Amino acid sequence: xxxxxxxxxxxxxxxxxxxxxxxxxxxxxxxxxxxxxxxxxxxxxxxxxxxxxxxxxxxxxxxxxxxxxxxxxxxxxxxxxxxxxxxxxxxxxxxxxxxxxxxxxxxxxxxxxxxxxxxxxxxxxxxxxxxxxxxxxxxxxxxxxxxxxxxxxxxxxxxxxxxxxxxxxxxxxxxxxxxxxxxxxxxxxxxxxxxxxxxxxxxxxxxxxxxxxxxxxxxxxxxxxxxxxxxxxxxxxxxxxxxxxxxxxxxxxxxxxxxxxxxxxxxxxxxxxxxxxxxxxxxxxxxxxxxxxxxxxxxxxxxxxxxxxxxxxxxxxxxxxxxxxxxxxxxxxxxxxxxxxxxxxxxxxxxxxxxxxxxxxxxxxxxxxxxxxxxxxxxxxxxxxxxxxxxx
Amino acid sequence: xxxxxxxxxxxxxxxxxxxxxxxxxxxxxxxxxxxxxxxxxxxxxxxxxxxxxxxxxxxxxxxxxxxxxxxxxxxxxxxxxxxxxxxxxxxxxxxxxxxxxxxxxxxxxxxxx
Numbered sequence: 001x002x003x004x005x006x007x008x009x010x011x012x013x014x015x016x017x018x019x020x021x022x023x024x025x026x027x028x029x030x031x032x033x034x035x036x037x038x039x040x041x042x043x044x045x046x047x048x049x050x051x052x053x054x055x056x057x058x059x060x061x062x063x064x065x066x067x068x069x070x071x072x073x074x075x076x077x078x079x080x081x082x083x084x085x086x087x088x089x090x091x092x093x094x095x096x097x098x099x100x101x102x103x104x105x106x107x108x109x110x111x112x113x114x115x116x117x118x119x120x121x122x123x124x125x126x127x128x129x130x131x132x133x134x135x136x137x138x139x140x141x142x143x144x145x146x147x148x149x150x151x152x153x154x155x156x157x158x159x160x161x162x163x164x165x166x167x168x169x170x171x172x173x174x175x176x177x178x179x180x181x182x183x184x185x186x187x188x189x190x191x192x193x194x195x196x197x198x199x200x201x202x203x204x205x206x207x208x209x210x211x212x213x214x215x216x217x218x219x220x221x222x223x224x225x226x227x228x229x230x231x232x233x234x235x236x237x238x239x240x241x242x243x244x245x246x247x248x249x250x251x252x253x254x255x256x257x258x259x260x261x262x263x264x265x266x267x268x269x270x271x272x273x274x275x276x277x278x279x280x281x282x283x284x285x286x287x288x289x290x291x292x293x294x295x296x297x298x299x300x301x302x303x304x305x306x307x308x309x310x311x312x313x314x315x316x317x318x319x320x321x322x323x324x325x326x327x328x329x330x331x332x333x334x335x336x337x338x339x340x341x342x343x344x345x346x347x348x349x350x351x352x353x354x355x356x357x358x359x360x361x362x363x364x365x366x367x368x369x370x371x372x373x374x375x376x377x378x379x380x381x382x383x384x385x386x387x388x389x390x391x392x
Numbered sequence: 393x394x395x396x397x398x399x400x401x402x403x404x405x406x407x408x409x410x411x412x413x414x415x416x417x418x419x420x421x422x423x424x425x426x427x428x429x430x431x432x433x434x435x436x437x438x439x440x441x442x443x444x445x446x447x448x449x450x451x452x453x454x455x456x457x458x459x460x461x462x463x464x465x466x467x468x469x470x471x472x473x474x475x476x477x478x479x480x481x482x483x484x485x486x487x488x489x490x491x492x493x494x495x496x497x498x499x500x501x502x503x504x505x
Contacts, residue, residue: 017405018455055429069457071429074398074406075418112405119408120416147455253456 007305009273010105012134012189014167015143017111020197020250022059022070024143025080025108027250028266029053030060042370045270048081048103056080063251063258075123077109077130084270086366102367104273107134114166128177131170135178135232138277140189141269142167143248144214146198160218168225175232184234191276191390192229192241199247199264206385211245237288240280243390246272246381268381271374276389278305282346283390306345308368309356309375350379393486396421396464401495403454409490409503412466424464431460434476441470443479448488451495459495461487 015021031037032045047053062068084102109130118124134140144163152159171178179185196202196210205213214222222242230236252262284290348356353372360369381387396417397410411417424442428435435442447459463483465473473479494500 017400018453018457020455071431072400072406072453072457072460074425074462075421110406112400112407116405116407119418122416122418145455151454 006101006103007274008103008105009139009277010107010133010137011269011273012107012137012140013143014114014134014140015111015197016114016145016163016166019111019143019145019148020248021111021143022073022108023063023250024197024248024266025106026056026059026063026070027260027263028106028269029056029080029082030064031260031263031266033057033060042087042366042373043102044085045104046083046085048083052078052080060260064260067254067256067258069258073108073110075110075119076126077107079133080106080108082106084370086370102270102274102370104270105133105137114170128174131174132178135185135189136187137189137273138191139273140192141195141246141248142192142242143195143197144210146196146201146249149196149213150201156213157217160214161221164218164221164225168221168228171228171232179232185232186234188229188233190233190239191244191280192225192239193244193246193272194242195246195248195265197248197250198253200249200252200262205247207245207247207388208385210247211388214242214245235290238281238284238290240390244276245388247386265381265386268377268387271377274305275371275374275378278342279346280390282343286343305371306341309348309371310341310344348375350376353379393469393483394466395469395483395486397487398462399491400453400459401497401500402451402459403496403498404500407500407503409487409494409500411503411505412464413505421462421464425462432476434473434479436470436473439467439470441465441473441479443473443476443483445476445480445484448480448484461491 013021013024029045029047032041038044047056059070062070082104084104086101107130109127113127113130118127144160148159148163149156176182194211194214196205196207199205199210226239226241229239229241233239246268247265249262249264250260250266252259353376357369357372357376360366360372378387378389382389394412395410396408396412396414398406398408398417398421400406408417408421412420414420424435424437424440425444428442428444430444431446433442433444441464443461443463443465445461447461451459453459461484463479465479465483469482472482
């Protein structure tokens with residue numbers, strides 16, 4: 001959650017060297033600059049740092065026009081901040097709402113940081129700083145490299161076990177640096193999605209096949225990773241590790257061309273980062289009996305989000321007089337009303353979401369319409385077997 | 393020949409293979425290479441020369457990316473380099489055998505000073 005009227009979400013993409021992190025980021029940003037996207041979307045994705053944005057766009061165009069892959073990321077991480085700017089006319093309609101803008105922070109860093117030592121004290125310092133930032137996110141994507149699965153065809157466990165062990169060990173090595181005075185973290189990615197990157201290389205594999213492969217070949221290793229994560233976080237019941245799965249393909253890579261229009265799952269990244277945490281909070285509270293008060297930090301962001309969709313608590317409908325900015329929301333509404341809103345929002349089915357979406361569009365409430373659209377997109381992705389959301 | 397050399401192997405990641413005698417060569421490397429995106433370059437920085445070129449034998453990493461080699465060349469070798477071709481001829485000759493042995497092993501030998 002950011003300050004003022006901006007809901008800020010960080011996305012943590014965990015992946016080894018060559019697993020497609022920079023390509024994913026470049027493709028996410030570059031595709032959002034295409035005229036087709038700009039024309040039909042309710043929002044624009046704008047890089048807060050012009051130079052960084054230009055570099056990502058250049059990477060994207062290099063892939064699209066010259067089959068050129070982005071340069072290898074060396075020794076340092078970059079935090080990319082994107083503002084999700086809504087169509088004109090939303091600002092005045094959003095007066096008094098919990099937030100009126102979205103921001104996504106996405107860290108890109110060398111994947112070697114999971115696999116090998118660092119070159120010296122300076123890189124070591126950067127690695128800790130980057131991991132700290134990554135662990136401040138609500139949602140983490142753990143990239144499973146489709147190329148490596150293909151290379152280990154029939155013996156996929158060799159790769160999957162090594163991947164999960166590398167992530168686990170990197171976290172264990174850094175544990176003392178990541179925890180202040182050994183205290184478990186409250187802010188932590190509580191949802192770890194297993195994401196098959198370069199899914200275009202495995203065209204026969206849908207998300208269910210992918211899930212089954214991971215569970216069949218590496219269930220114990222996933223469990224071990226979960227145990228390590230539990231040791232880092234407060235209220236470990238509120239943690240989903242390897243319960244959600246998705247397919248990702250930033251482009252279709254061929255020998256002499258890269259087809260950037262053949263993307264899978266990239267349009268789910270914003271919706272997942274923005275909406276999954278609040279959906280999941282309601283479930284954790286209900287099914288795992290996690291008390292709201294221990295999740296209050298998360299609840300503030302998630303609750304404010306829910307208010308945008310269903311209004312204040314049980315009243316339902318489009319919020320007309322919800323208070324803002326975010327900092328004041330909890331104070332004015334109180335946790336109970338926010339929790340109600342959260343529960344209501346999490347239960348919305350596609351039909352109701354469509355209704356909210358159309359009504360919000362008619363009233364030019366573009367942010368509410370966007371959030372409804374995000375939820376609808378996730379529902380569609382499940383139907384298309386690109387995404388599995390946890391039931392727990 | 394005094395060099396800082398950063399590269400990667402087929403499976404091992406980007407790291408320093410020569411440190412130029414520095415305990416931590418990264419700050420020195422970044423003074424020169426920070427913000428440079430070109431896949432091939434030769435740039436004089438004071439008495440040093442920054443060189444970058446794709447692997448002359450076209451070797452790639454496991455993800456299919458051509459492997460880059462980044463060098464900072466110190467005096468006196470640096471004084472003999474006026475172009476990428478000069479640099480490539482002098483420096484690659486120095487390291488090519490070492491790289492040929494290291495690039496496809498799971499863990500490369502420790503870097504040299």
